[in-house]
Amino acid sequence: MATLKDVARLACVDVSTVSRALNNTSYVHPDTKERIYAAAKELGYHPNIMAQALRQGKRHTIGVVVPRLHLAIFSEILQGIELGARKLGYATLICNTEDDPTVERDCLNRLRNGFVDGIIIAGTGRNGRLVRDIRASGIAVVQIVRQQEGGISSIVADYEACGYEAVYYLYQKGCREIGLIGGSLHLAPYRGRLEGYRKAVKTLGLRENFQQSNYLMNSFEYGYECMNQLLDNTPGLDGVLAAVDIQGLGAIRALTERGIRIPEQVKVISLTGHAVGGMLETSMTSMEMPAHEMGEKAAEMVIGEIEAPADKKPSPQCVTFATVLVEREST
Amino acid sequence: MATLKDVARLACVDVSTVSRALNNTSYVHPDTKERIYAAAKELGYHPNIMAQALRQGKRHTIGVVVPRLHLAIFSEILQGIELGARKLGYATLICNTEDDPTVERDCLNRLRNGFVDGIIIAGTGRNGRLVRDIRASGIAVVQIVRQQEGGISSIVADYEACGYEAVYYLYQKGCREIGLIGGSLHLAPYRGRLEGYRKAVKTLGLRENFQQSNYLMNSFEYGYECMNQLLDNTPGLDGVLAAVDIQGLGAIRALTERGIRIPEQVKVISLTGHAVGGMLETSMTSMEMPAHEMGEKAAEMVIGEIEAPADKKPSPQCVTFATVLVEREST
DNA sequence: CTGAAAGCGCTTACAG
DNA sequence: CTGAAAGCGCTTACAG
Numbered sequence: 001m002a003t004l005k006d007v008a009r010l011a012c013v014d015v016s017t018v019s020r021a022l023n024n025t026s027y028v029h030p031d032t033k034e035r036i037y038a039a040a041k042e043l044g045y046h047p048n049i050m051a052q053a054l055r056q057g058k059r060h061t062i063g064v065v066v067p068r069l070h071l072a073i074f075s076e077i078l079q080g081i082e083l084g085a086r087k088l089g090y091a092t093l094i095c096n097t098e099d100d101p102t103v104e105r106d107c108l109n110r111l112r113n114g115f116v117d118g119i120i121i122a123g124t125g126r127n128g129r130l131v132r133d134i135r136a137s138g139i140a141v142v143q144i145v146r147q148q149e150g151g152i153s154s155i156v157a158d159y160e161a162c163g164y165e166a167v168y169y170l171y172q173k174g175c176r177e178i179g180l181i182g183g184s185l186h187l188a189p190y191r192g193r194l195e196g197y198r199k200a201v202k203t204l205g206l207r208e209n210f211q212q213s214n215y216l217m218n219s220f221e222y223g224y225e226c227m228n229q230l231l232d233n234t235p236g237l238d239g240v241l242a243a244v245d246i247q248g249l250g251a252i253r254a255l256t257e258r259g260i261r262i263p264e265q266v267k268v269i270s271l272t273g274h275a276v277g278g279m280l281e282t283s284m285t286s287m288e289m290p291a292h293e294m295g296e297k298a299a300e301m302v303i304g305e306i307e308a309p310a311d312k313k314p315s316p317q318c319v320t321f322a323t324v325l326v327e328r329e330s331t
Numbered sequence: 332m333a334t335l336k337d338v339a340r341l342a343c344v345d346v347s348t349v350s351r352a353l354n355n356t357s358y359v360h361p362d363t364k365e366r367i368y369a370a371a372k373e374l375g376y377h378p379n380i381m382a383q384a385l386r387q388g389k390r391h392t393i394g395v396v397v398p399r400l401h402l403a404i405f406s407e408i409l410q411g412i413e414l415g416a417r418k419l420g421y422a423t424l425i426c427n428t429e430d431d432p433t434v435e436r437d438c439l440n441r442l443r444n445g446f447v448d449g450i451i452i453a454g455t456g457r458n459g460r461l462v463r464d465i466r467a468s469g470i471a472v473v474q475i476v477r478q479q480e481g482g483i484s485s486i487v488a489d490y491e492a493c494g495y496e497a498v499y500y501l502y503q504k505g506c507r508e509i510g511l512i513g514g515s516l517h518l519a520p521y522r523g524r525l526e527g528y529r530k531a532v533k534t535l536g537l538r539e540n541f542q543q544s545n546y547l548m549n550s551f552e553y554g555y556e557c558m559n560q561l562l563d564n565t566p567g568l569d570g571v572l573a574a575v576d577i578q579g580l581g582a583i584r585a586l587t588e589r590g591i592r593i594p595e596q597v598k599v600i601s602l603t604g605h606a607v608g609g610m611l612e613t614s615m616t617s618m619e620m621p622a623h624e625m626g627e628k629a630a631e632m633v634i635g636e637i638e639a640p641a642d643k644k645p646s647p648q649c650v651t652f653a654t655v656l657v658e659r660e661s662t
Numbered sequence: 663c664t665g666a667a668a669g670c671g672c673t674t675a676c677a678g
Numbered sequence: 679c680t681g682a683a684a685g686c687g688c689t690t691a692c693a694g
């Protein structure tokens with residue numbers, strides 16, 4: 001790899017002049033400039049980002065830490081983050097933790113040590129202390145979807161309203177025995193949806209049927225298992241909310257296997273819709289969060305925080321997006 | 332952020348001693364060591380990776396460039412890459428290009444300039460020159476899935492066999508008029524599958540029905556549109572191969588809308604199965620490549636290349652994995 | 663308009 | 679066993 005020094009030698013000037021010419025950071029005589037450009041081109045010069053970053057203390061890069069990418073809303077959010085970051089001249093580095101706190105810890109440590117100016121995280125919730133440390137050390141942090149730490153900005157959907165409205169929707173469609181397939185309650189999104197569900201069920205005078213399972217939270221099996229449990233334990237069940245699409249697929253499979261017709265006998269709605277819901281044979285009604293927009297907003301927020309002068313960093317804020325009902329064939 | 336110097340000052344030793352102690356790179360008196368550890372802990376010291384990398388010329392990080400993550404095989408391959416890299420002490424930085432050559436170019440340039448020791452890429456095929464340049468500049472490169480540049484190692488599935496076997500399978504199931512939904516033929520995987528399809532169809536004395544569309548290649552609409560075209564143009568169609576799962580979903584939708592029953596009237600098989608195929612209401616028969624294993628292998632290869640001494644870098648090699656038929660309900 | 667020098671935070675021969 | 683020094687590749691006051 002050619003370095004500044006190589007270019008300087010070839011162009012017969014000092015490295016500082018080369019730096020100034022290439023960065024347009026002060027006037028350089030046009031002739032000199034031309035010689036420098038020619039030399040840089042001839043050598044195929046590319047600045048070493050590590051050295052630049054070390055020197056400048058800025059790398060125009062944000063890190064994104066997500067629990068999973070495969071069949072999850074995060075891959076959609078990511079597209080928004082990347083777009084937002086790109087618009088503002090930042091690049092994006094993604095770390096996928098598979099919801100493993102140990103992996104997450106390693107990712108965060110790696111990112112903090114000079115890789116990025118800011119971090120957007122949908123965390124496992126098990127590294128709160130580390131996240132706070134990182135923020136305290138001057139790296140901008142924004143939480144997305146999974147809000148965990150107070151005092152740190154976050155972008156979320158209105159999970160409670162989401163659960164609440166879904167119940168009302170099914171009720172209005174005629175359901176009177178509605179189940180909820182959930183997830184780990186130490187995570188805000190699942191907890192919020194349960195609360196909304198409870199509130200609605202209570203208000204409507206219905207029974208509460210909340211079902212969890214030991215399978216991996218974001219999985220087909222989780223939905224399948226819960227659906228079977230609900231069917232066994234709840235005579236008259238006629239509607240079910242699945243926390244995420246992939247659970248919904250499992251639920252649909254369980255219903256199909258028992259010969260139960262959707263939506264005639266049981267209606268199914270997913271509380272975290274992403275594109276896949278519309279592609280199914282019986283397409284799935286979903287509450288959808290504006291994933292793309294939320295990602296873009298997160299990028300804007302974290303970059304805003306990065307670029308704010310040290311004496312007036314913005315206060316942490318929480319932006320809540322409404323979810324919207326997308327009606328399809330499963331209800 | 333505390334630096335080596337801060338630790339040195341607090342422990343009353345030279346920075347070089349601190350470096351040696353913390354890295355266990357030569358003997359340091361136990362007492363000194365203890366003082367240093369205490370100091371590092373007290374200050375919450377974390378080494379600056381940029382500085383380390385600049386100094387050592389190694390960063391123990393590989394970059395992964397993929398065309399998309401949402402609903403694609405790449406998110407599954409990624410899990411394998413990450414596991415393989417982690418096992419060997421490397422971290423992974425992911426760049427998602429959305430199959431846009433311009434974005435890809437920027438990603439590659441960013442990665443080459445000091446961010447990573449090696450790159451695993453499933454490319455757009457439009458930055459071949461740049462990829463070769465990067466490799467020539469000493470950064471290890473491995474291509475995955477999409478083999479584009481000769482002279483650069485690659486990990487692929489046997490696309491031709493995949494297309495060939497799928498046709499034979501459908502034939503043996505009774506199909507006599509088999510269509511293929513394809514993708515961009517400048518990409519090796521699509522081209523290979525078409526070749527296999529053609530060969531099989533010819534051998535069996537069947538008609539060739541290859542269909543493309545103008546929609547985004549890896550999309551539901553692509554499959555939907557192609558399926559409708561095939562149905563309109565091919566009386567007696569009784570089997571169809573979709574290049575990727577998501578096209579298969581579109582095809583199934585098109586069939587369902589016309590009241591055509593799967594698999595009784597038309598059988599559907601996907602040539603790039605990933606987990607979603609098994610989760611559908613009518614689960615989809617697929618040719619599956621060992622995505623996880625391929626990812627892990629790619630990580631091993633690129634790291635092997637990184638760590639080989641400069642005088643005996645391994646020669647580029649191409650590893651081909653067999654795809655396996657997973658029979659489900661759509662055939 | 664340009665050069666010489668210092669320094670970002672680290673590692674690593676070289677002495678001792 | 680430890681310190682002083684050089685240097686990775688860059689940028690940026692400071693002179694001139």
